Amino acid sequence: MRVLGIEGTAWCASAALYDAETDSVLIESDPYEPDSGGIHPREAAEHMSEAIPEVVDRVLTAAEAEHGPDAVDAVAFSRGPGLGPCLRIVGTAARSLAGTLDVPLVGVNHMVAHLEIGRHRSGFDNPVCLNASGANAHLLGFHDGRYRVLGETMDAGVGNAIDKFTRHVGWSHPGGPKVEAAAAEYTSEAEADADGADLLDLPYVVKGMDFSFSGISSAANDAADAGVPTGEICFSLQEHVFAMLTEVAERALSLTGADELVLGGGVAQNDRLREMLAAMCDARDADFHAPEPRFLRDNAGMIAVLGAKMAAAGDTLPIAESAVDPNFRPDQVPVTWRSGESVARVPGDTGANSGGAPTADHRGAEATVTVDGDGGDSRVIKRRVPKSYRHPELDRTLRRDRTVAEARLTSEARRAGVPTPLVYEVDLPAGTLTLQHVGERDLAAALDERWTEAVGRHLGRLHGAGIVHGDPTTRNVRVGSSGAGDAETDGESSDAADAGPSARPDAASRTYLIDFGLGFHTGHVEDHAMDLHVFEGSVRATATDPEPLIAAFEAGYEATGDGEVLDRLRDVANRGRYR
Ligand SMILES: C[C@@H](O)[C@H](NC(=O)OP(=O)(O)OC[C@H]1O[C@@H](n2cnc3c(N)ncnc32)[C@H](O)[C@@H]1O)C(=O)O
Ligand SMILES: Nc1ncnc2c1ncn2[C@@H]1O[C@H](COP(=O)(O)OP(=O)(O)OP(=O)(O)O)[C@@H](O)[C@H]1O
Ligand SMILES: [Fe+2]
Numbered sequence: 001m002r003v004l005g006i007e008g009t010a011w012c013a014s015a016a017l018y019d020a021e022t023d024s025v026l027i028e029s030d031p032y033e034p035d036s037g038g039i040h041p042r043e044a045a046e047h048m049s050e051a052i053p054e055v056v057d058r059v060l061t062a063a064e065a066e067h068g069p070d071a072v073d074a075v076a077f078s079r080g081p082g083l084g085p086c087l088r089i090v091g092t093a094a095r096s097l098a099g100t101l102d103v104p105l106v107g108v109n110h111m112v113a114h115l116e117i118g119r120h121r122s123g124f125d126n127p128v129c130l131n132a133s134g135a136n137a138h139l140l141g142f143h144d145g146r147y148r149v150l151g152e153t154m155d156a157g158v159g160n161a162i163d164k165f166t167r168h169v170g171w172s173h174p175g176g177p178k179v180e181a182a183a184a185e186y187t188s189e190a191e192a193d194a195d196g197a198d199l200l201d202l203p204y205v206v207k208g209m210d211f212s213f214s215g216i217s218s219a220a221n222d223a224a225d226a227g228v229p230t231g232e233i234c235f236s237l238q239e240h241v242f243a244m245l246t247e248v249a250e251r252a253l254s255l256t257g258a259d260e261l262v263l264g265g266g267v268a269q270n271d272r273l274r275e276m277l278a279a280m281c282d283a284r285d286a287d288f289h290a291p292e293p294r295f296l297r298d299n300a301g302m303i304a305v306l307g308a309k310m311a312a313a314g315d316t317l318p319i320a321e322s323a324v325d326p327n328f329r330p331d332q333v334p335v336t337w338r339s340g341e342s343v344a345r346v347p348g349d350t351g352a353n354s355g356g357a358p359t360a361d362h363r364g365a366e367a368t369v370t371v372d373g374d375g376g377d378s379r380v381i382k383r384r385v386p387k388s389y390r391h392p393e394l395d396r397t398l399r400r401d402r403t404v405a406e407a408r409l410t411s412e413a414r415r416a417g418v419p420t421p422l423v424y425e426v427d428l429p430a431g432t433l434t435l436q437h438v439g440e441r442d443l444a445a446a447l448d449e450r451w452t453e454a455v456g457r458h459l460g461r462l463h464g465a466g467i468v469h470g471d472p473t474t475r476n477v478r479v480g481s482s483g484a485g486d487a488e489t490d491g492e493s494s495d496a497a498d499a500g501p502s503a504r505p506d507a508a509s510r511t512y513l514i515d516f517g518l519g520f521h522t523g524h525v526e527d528h529a530m531d532l533h534v535f536e537g538s539v540r541a542t543a544t545d546p547e548p549l550i551a552a553f554e555a556g557y558e559a560t561g562d563g564e565v566l567d568r569l570r571d572v573a574n575r576g577r578y579r
Contacts, residue, residue, distance in 0.1 A: 003311060004059060004072045004097070005304025006052065008090040009082025009110050010135065011039055011174075012297065013051035015059040017072070018304035020312075025301040026062060027294060028055040034173050038163060045085035052093050055300075060097075072101055074316065076307020078300075079107035080328030081135070087324035095319055104316035106307040110298075111330040112147060115140050116309070117302035118262030122289035128258045130249045132273060133265030133298075134159030134174070137245065139209060139252045140330055141541065142338070147330050150252045150541045151209025154530070154572075158241060159267045161213035165220040165237060169230055179234040180270050186231030199393050200228065200236035206518065208471045208534030209248045209255070216240055238272050239391045246276040246389050247365075253286055254365035255444075255475060255538065263290040266297040279389040284363070309337035364475070366402075366517065371437055378437040379424060384517075385431075399431050402517035407433055409467055409516035416465035418458045419512045438512040439478025447543050449552035451479045454511035455535060456556025462513070463528040463561055470518030472531055473538035478512040529568035532557065536573075 001021070007014040014029035032047035034040060063071035077094035080087055098105040115129035128150070129140045138152035156164065159176055166175025190197040200223055203215035216237065223233050249261060261281055267273060274290050281288035295301055310316070315336040362369040370381045384399040386392075407426045414420045425434035443451050455477055462469060469476070522528075535553065540546045554566060 001073045001308050001312060002063065002067065002071060003074045003076050003106070003304045003308040004056070004063065005108070005300040005302075005307050006056060006075070006077045006090050006094050006097075007110070007298055007300035007303050008048045008052055008086050009078050009080070009298065010044060010086060012299065013048050013055055014298065014300035015052070015055040016300035016304040017059050017063045018301065018308050020308045025295075025305065026059060027299050027301040028058045029299060030055055036172070038160075038167060038173050039083075041083045041085055044083055045089060048086045048089040052089060056093060056097065072103055074098075074104045074106055074307060074311040075101065076106040076108050076303050076310070078110045078113070078303055079322075080325035081110060082324075082326060084324070084326040087326060091322065091324045095322060099319075104311060105319065105322055106310045106315065107317045107322055108303045108306050108310065109328050109330055109333045110303070111136060111138070111140075111328075112333050112335075113302040113306045114264035115147065115262065115330070116306045117295045118264050118289055118291050120305055120309075121291040121295065122260070122262055122287075124260040124262060124287065124289060126258065127260035127262045127287075127289075128249065128252045128256060129262050129264060130245060130252075130268075130277070131265045132158050132245060132263065132267040134163070134176075134267070136265065137211070137213075137267075138330070139248060141252065141256050141258065142335065143541065144544060145335055147333065147335065148541050149329070149331050149537075150255070151211070151248045151537070154207070154210050154212045155214040156217065158213065158245065159265070161217045161241065162237065162267070164217040165224070165233070168221040169224050174266075176267055176270065179237060180272065182231045182234040183238050183272070186229070186235045189231070197235055198232055199239060199391055200232060201397075202236055202240045204240050204244060204394070204398065206244055206247055207530050208473055208518075208537065209251050210530070210534060210537070211244050211248055213241065238270070239394060242270070242273040242276050243390045243394060245273065246280050247387075249277060250280050250284065251365040253281075253284065254363075255473060255541065259284075259286045261286055261288050263288070264296060264302075268296040269293045276389040280387070283388060306337075313337040364515075373437075380421075380435050380437050381432055382435060383430070383432045400428060403428060403431055403433060405519055406515065406517040409469075409519040410435070410514075412465070413462055413467060413469075413513060413516065416461055416467070418462050419509060420516070421512065421514060435514075438514065439510070440480025441478070442475050443477035443479050443511075444474035444538075444542060446479055447474065447539070447549055449548055450507040451477070451511050452539065452549045453552040453556035454479075454508040455513075456553040456558070457508050457560045458511065458513055458556075459531055459535070460557045460559065460561025463531070463565065466521050466523050468519055468522055468527050468531045469513060469516060470520060470531070470534075471515060472513065472535045474535075474542060475538070476513065476515040478514055479507075480510060525562070525564055525568050526572075528562070528565040529572050532565065532569045533572045536569075 002019045005016045011032045016027040030051040075098040114131045135157040137158040139150040140147040141150050163175040187197045202219050205212040278288050313336040367382050367384045372379045410420045421438045422436040
């Protein structure tokens with residue numbers, strides 16, 4: 001099969017021919033380069049209307065010269081997300097070409113194409129994908145026939161966050177490559193001076209597997225206004241932004257149990273980002289793949305490759321249903337072209353997750369946990385391990401701040417009536433905490449409504465005390481009896497699950513929140529809503545039937561928390577980031 005793909009969501013007018021038999025891809029692209037400022041939608045659309053016919057013609061001519069008049073078996077196009085005026089031009093071109101050639105039309109989600117090209121080129125079976133593009137930044141994992149969004153930016157896309165700074169200092173679009181070059185120059189000069197590079201302290205915002213860039217863009221602009229050398233800002237911006245992306249990617253691997261990561265999107269052309277992700281994967285024995293640059297930035301090759309897979313699965317579009325969608329989310333796409341296992345598997349029965357074997361080691365995304373002792377007085381020793389991908393100074397600060405926050409907030413939450421482990425010892429130089437061993441297993445391994453209801457109650461109470469957890473995933477909740485004399489077996493717990501939430505009035509007292517390292521004090525409704533969003537995201541990423549679990553969770557929150565937070569949660573979840 002040979003598929004002609006067309007891309008034109010924002011800046012890159014591109015056409016490609018993918019030949020599935022030889023696995024070869026011909027790409028012809030014509031970028032829009034704004035004279036000043038960022039991308040202007042009207043100018044971009046004008047560019048598309050001139051450039052799309054030209055790139056399509058070049059590809060079609062080459063295809064027909066080689067394969068004759070029946071060179072193309074299907075036409076695939078980027079249906080969204082992207083700028084509406086650009087998408088409409090691409091849609092019209094694709095419909096008319098499919099009509100002229102009398103071949104089927106395939107509507108491709110641009111973000112899923114960024115992911116699938118990495119899966120295709122790597123040969124990986126079931127990777128987590130980090131999309132690091134201009135207008136987006138998110139982590140995707142396959143589960144039950146769809147790509148779930150495991151984590152994403154809460155505001156700007158990663159490229160846009162960097163470009164915002166470069167516009168501020170008067171550099172032309174796109175800014176990403178210029179930041180990379182300036183950072184490289186700064187570090188090589190700093191090394192020559194023997195002083196070493198200075199790392200500016202910039203906001204580092206990770207909430208579960210979600211993250212935010214708005215603070216860091218503004219802080220970088222302020223630093224420029226205050227006269228900090230531009231090279232130092234570029235270097236520091238990269239170190240912070242890419243460490244955030246690498247950290248959430250590691251969390252996604254840890255949460256899902258996946259051992260493959262693929263990278264996509266224009267920002268993925270950055271060497272430092274790829275270096276960090278490769279180092280992170282190496283440290284946890286995961287495989288990492290980033291396709292070659294022509295497949296990373298926006299291009300029609302990825303559209304043609306996914307288009308061929310969709311066409312082979314019979315996933316084509318009647319013309320009447322082929323409207324474009326500027327807000328097309330990757331999790332809306334029914335994944336018709338692949339079968340097989342979900343990436344998100346419930347963490348198994350190893351290490352501390354089993355809650356059983358004492359002295360077992362568990363490696364989370366951040367820390368190693370060793371269980372010491374047996375029975376009611378067993379303890380866990382948690383050590384935040386240095387991350388080699390991160391700048392050493394940033395690494396030290398993060399590990400120290402999180403250890404301090406965890407010790408303090410674990411105890412404060414307990415005083416507010418939320419079950420948490422007792423904190424026995426804090427050793428800051430060693431980066432270790434000694435905590436009471438609580439619960440029998442992680443909630444991730446025992447998802448049922450009585451526990452999620454209890455988590456809702458606990459978060460309501462925690463927020464009432466002005467504390468957010470910061471990372472309330474199903475891996476950071478322990479459930480089941482703690483200590484001797486109240487042993488609960490697997491059999492009993494599943495009987496209780498069948499009987500529904502009301503069968504366990506004591507569930508709340510045996511549901512423990514752990515891992516407060518990302519927590520902080522705040523009375524802001526938005527921060528409280530983010531906690532709920534993170535919890536619900538982790539349930540959706542791993543549960544086969546998440547809705548009843550989420551309904552129970554929200555009912556629990558309603559019983560102890562503030563209704564305004566639940567209202568805000570709808571806003572957070574519905575916020576479109578694809579405009
Ligand atoms: C919806 C679609 O239109 C959009 N496309 C898009 O964002 O173009 P993409 O090619 O994936 O990414 C462009 C971004 O990639 C950044 N970029 C390019 N080279 C870079 C580099 N070496 N380092 C950092 N950023 C880089 C640019 O500054 C720009 O912000 C998207 O995929 O989100
Ligand atoms: N106090 C505790 N009692 C029982 N088990 C615990 C305790 N603390 C940690 N664990 C176990 O160790 C695992 C990892 O701990 P923790 O979440 O604190 O570290 P982490 O590195 O941040 O992990 P993750 O990235 O998975 O959240 C938990 O999922 C849990 O199974
Ligand atoms: Fe893109």
